[in-house]
Amino acid sequence: MTPTTIARIETFLVPPRWLFVRIEANDGAVGWGEASLEGHGEAVAGAFEAIKDRFTGHDPDRIEDIWQIGYRGGFYRGGAVLMSALSGVDQALWDLKGKRAGLPAYEMLGGRVRDKIRAYAWIGGDRPHEIADAAKARAAQGFTAVKMNATAELGWLATPKAFDEVIARVAAAQAAGMDVGLDFHGRVHRPIAKQLAKALEPLGLLFIEEPLLSENHEGLAAIAAHTTTPIALGERLYSRWDFKPFFEARTVDIIQPDLSHAGGLSECRRIAAMAEAYDIAVAPHCPLGPLALAACIQLGACSPNVAIQEMSLGIHYNTGGHDLLNFVVDKKVLTTIDGYLPIPTGPGLGITIDETAVREAARDPHRWRNPIWRLEDGSFAEW
Template structure:
């Protein structure tokens, strides 16, 4: 018997939501449904999912995915898709553990043995970036990402552009590759001139150059620059990505495996991106289960280029970092800018269940900051 008997969620520091699925014969799988700032909403969505999947065969992953996506009448969006993502990851983990193989083997087998990774520097308001980049090199990274700007007005001072260029120059001078994240906080009147000013300093990519509600404007920027444009953390399915691929709006697809339908859907998004000659670099400023899921899909995706990793990211707390809840942290060791493909069963990491349950007894209430300009108007975070 392998019918789903129990679905549990755990809201744990710093800002994550873990999912545990157990079958009637005692098999267990873990996933991550973290939706930053909205953990309670996702936990609520799990109630309907629990009613629908309890008693179903855990091995029928695609059937359960379709059921949860299609049979609630309302579909898509960050909350419902994050809940589905965590369940999907847990079911793949459970199946891999039952069979004694990594998820990558169930997806066709890996096409690489190591995966390039990058870490964050600089925080929400980037500062001390050269020192931070040097520290990341000591940790084994050869690429980093940082916010390109602080909060920015619709039409801002040229000094704000100069400051962004200076930060990029400073980090590039350390010899490390640098991705620049606009974080959706830049609007069209500033975005083109920022990309134009940064281009001579050769960022690895520019991420979320505009909010994803603006596919046509993003396409114009992409087609007017040689800088690779990345986007995808606020797209939640292959249908959301389709418009961007058709427009030639992005060079690098960045679905988040905890927001965009889990392993099942993001494998499809990666394959869809490949047909448009678009690279695949999963978004993941989240926890270890989300990262492990990313690494399993990336290992089998020919168009994978680089993986975000949240070790020491500014969102994490002193008492809860990427490896806090992991019993085998050595499998995520960074060496010469990359990590080894995970070859343990399931997702390839082991969760310290006792520590998770202890942490969930005091659930986080993480919220992103609210920023306002000098005139009191809201700014994008």
């Protein structure tokens, strides 16, 4: 009997800003993953040259062995580009293994702990009436929770009037029936972040995200001691070793690993298990495409401390007619119902990719770049 090996690894830069990974075994079985890294798709695609050399001919069932070699075997390790590439490989291998076995990935990781996962989507708008309209549009899509920007303008100094504007925007979304998470994007100076977090406390937010950037450990500790609102962060962290200091310092209540940046399903399952030991919830970051979301759902299905799932759908993240459902055959699998995503029962990542549509779209590969935000004085603001 011929041993099963990886015969081909392909990548596809798919508009609007995604990088899909296709791994084919020598028996014809195929698995798909997503290594999207917004604004750096070409760099991640370049990292796959070494991955193809390393793993073509390797046994695809040895997922952990491939993960360890992919992470440690090149001497230089970690970071957004290399970890995103490894994430896409890992997702595709779980998809491939599941399809060959006829099992969802979550069944191979211990089975379901829930029947559905609550989901939230992003909304934009500068004025309360714009926020209210966007929240109502999300409600029509089946959401009961949203995330929105805290502010684009506070910067290094602020007045109570600016806080009042933030509160009015949150109240508009809540009046439309939404639970709200508020993303600071690390844009706010530490004393202002402390004041704003305190002012927001009475609103009962789901969380405040990145009140400071994750590299500011000491400042985050000060904010954590200053507010009872849950603090969320983690989309810019790429491994269990990156998350470890935050667990030990008790500066975070909800972590947001991105399964297309933080080592795929394998590593994020380990990160979630570590978080559980510290009584920390997980809300996977996912403003990406269908394969990233499908991998997140697999994690949420088998991880008891996953609390809610981010997803991108129309309105904001996708433009020019591109939607995360465009490349999925079975669209209902990734569609919210009464605020929840269903747990798919299909094998692997639980979705079927329209390969013809992917190949056609990749004929015109994207060159997406992050927009640059500036404060009123013209200085750079964090995304």
